[in-house]
Amino acid sequence: MITLSLNNLISRFIFLVALLLFVSGGFVVAQADPITVQARLVLGTSKEQKGKTEVPDTIRKRLAKVFKWMKYYELRSRRLSIGDGATKTAKLSKTSKIEVSNRKNGRIAVSLFSEGKMLVQKSQTLRSGSYMVLAGESGTDSAWFIVLSKTK
Amino acid sequence: MNENEIQLKVQALVDGELTGQEAKEWRSRLETDAGLKELHARLTAVRGLMTGAELPRTLPESGDFHWSQISKAIEREERQAKHLARPASSANWLLRWVLPLAGVACLMLLLTLLQTTKPDLGISLGSDHELELSIDDLDVMTFNTGDDAMSVVWLDYSLDLQQDEIDLWLD
Numbered sequence: 001m002i003t004l005s006l007n008n009l010i011s012r013f014i015f016l017v018a019l020l021l022f023v024s025g026g027f028v029v030a031q032a033d034p035i036t037v038q039a040r041l042v043l044g045t046s047k048e049q050k051g052k053t054e055v056p057d058t059i060r061k062r063l064a065k066v067f068k069w070m071k072y073y074e075l076r077s078r079r080l081s082i083g084d085g086a087t088k089t090a091k092l093s094k095t096s097k098i099e100v101s102n103r104k105n106g107r108i109a110v111s112l113f114s115e116g117k118m119l120v121q122k123s124q125t126l127r128s129g130s131y132m133v134l135a136g137e138s139g140t141d142s143a144w145f146i147v148l149s150k151t152k
Numbered sequence: 153m154n155e156n157e158i159q160l161k162v163q164a165l166v167d168g169e170l171t172g173q174e175a176k177e178w179r180s181r182l183e184t185d186a187g188l189k190e191l192h193a194r195l196t197a198v199r200g201l202m203t204g205a206e207l208p209r210t211l212p213e214s215g216d217f218h219w220s221q222i223s224k225a226i227e228r229e230e231r232q233a234k235h236l237a238r239p240a241s242s243a244n245w246l247l248r249w250v251l252p253l254a255g256v257a258c259l260m261l262l263l264t265l266l267q268t269t270k271p272d273l274g275i276s277l278g279s280d281h282e283l284e285l286s287i288d289d290l291d292v293m294t295f296n297t298g299d300d301a302m303s304v305v306w307l308d309y310s311l312d313l314q315q316d317e318i319d320l321w322l323d
Contacts (some may be wrong), residue, residue, distance in 0.1 A: 043313060064303050092209060095312045114311060119290060122305050124281035129301065134306040144311045 007031050015066035034083045035150060037126070041076040041092045042145035043138075059147055062131065069143060079151065082108075098134075098146060110134065110148060126150045162188060166195045 042055055043066060050074035054060065060072045080088040082102040091097040101109040101123075109123035112134050125133055127150065134146040153161075164170050165178050167168055182189045283294055291308035 041313070062297065066297060066302075066304065076315065086198075093312050094314050114309070119155040119307060119309060120286065120292065120305060121284040122281060122294075122303075124303060131302040133302060133304045133306060134307065136309045136311060138310045138313060144313055 011119065033106075034081065035106075035108065035126075036152070037080045037082060037088075037100050037108065037150045037152050038093075039078050039080060039090050039098060039100070040074050040145075040147045040149075042147055043073045043075055043142060043147055044135075045071050045073070045142040047141070049073055055147070059131070061145075063133075063145065067135075068142065069141075072145070092146065100148070108132075108148075108150075110146075112146065128152060158188070159191065162191050163195055166192065166199055 040055065042059070042063070043052070044063060046069050048071055052075070053068065054061075055072045055074045063072050064070055069074045074100070076092060078090045080090060080100055082088045082100060085102060085103040085104075087098055087099055089099050096112070096114045099111040099113070101111075103109055103123065106127070107123055108126050109121060110132060111121040112119045113121045120134065121147075122132065124132060126148065130149070132148040134148075135143055161170070161178060162182075165175055168175075170178060182192050281294070283292070283305065285292060293306040294304065295306075296303045
């Protein structure tokens with residue numbers, strides 16, 4: 001009788017330990033590390049514009065390899081430190097802004113808003129040294145770029 | 153009967169080409185017509201002089217040869233007509249359809265092989281990303297660079313780049 005209750009107790013204990021490990025493991029996996037994202041609003045153009053700051057050379061080379069414009073000027077730049085599962089907003093111009101969310105497993109979600117309406121939301125894993133670019137043409141022979149990169 | 157025809161009849165009489173009754177009629181006519189009689193005598197004399205004086209003329213080929221040539225030509229034309237009218241045989245069908253199709257297939261294969269090496273645009277499609285659009289009629293193109301170090305979402309949308317008076321970048 002005593003042996004039976006002891007066995008029952010041990011099995012219950014093992015079950016509780018396993019349950020605790022499972023829950024705590026899942027909790028750890030679900031955690032997202034805080035990240036810092038650099039967001040740049042860039043103007044791409046074929047004409048040189050004095051008084052404007054050019055983008056870093058690594059970004060210029062990457063953009064010029066894909067797009068036709070050769071000059072890329074940084075209009076605005078902000079660094080967003082985003083905690084676990086948090087969302088930060090950055091206003092880019094009078095009418096546009098981005099929302100950056102820090103999701104699980106190194107993924108970020110970037111939403112672009114213009115005049116209060118969301119245009120697009122892109123989510124992907126953003127590694128250090130890689131870039132997420134949202135872009136479009138703006139008027140005569142120029143284009144806008146929002147270049148997001150992960151900083152350490 | 154004119155003069156020329158009369159002379160030809162007399163010539164035919166001299167040459168013995170008239171039938172019995174006709175020859176008899178013309179002979180009696182010669183008896184009564186001095187002019188015709190004189191013509192008959194002259195033609196008879198000329199014929200007598202020419203008899204034995206004509207050189208023998210022989211055909212370079214026999215008559216049978218000419219007929220055989222004509223017969224062969226007719227047969228040849230008939231064969232050609234039959235050949236044209238005959239439906240295409242399997243060999244002809246092969247030549248008309250299969251060979252051109254095989255040629256086109258070879259050309260397509262060659263072009264395909266030539267295009268196997270894709271042009272290196274430095275971009276790739278598809279990656280670990282999700283895209284959500286809120287405006288239906290917004291044209292969007294998305295791609296990654298070849299080294300996967302830059303993902304691009306290109307929007308057919310002109311963004312207002314004017315800076316706000318109050319800089320509202322939020323940390």
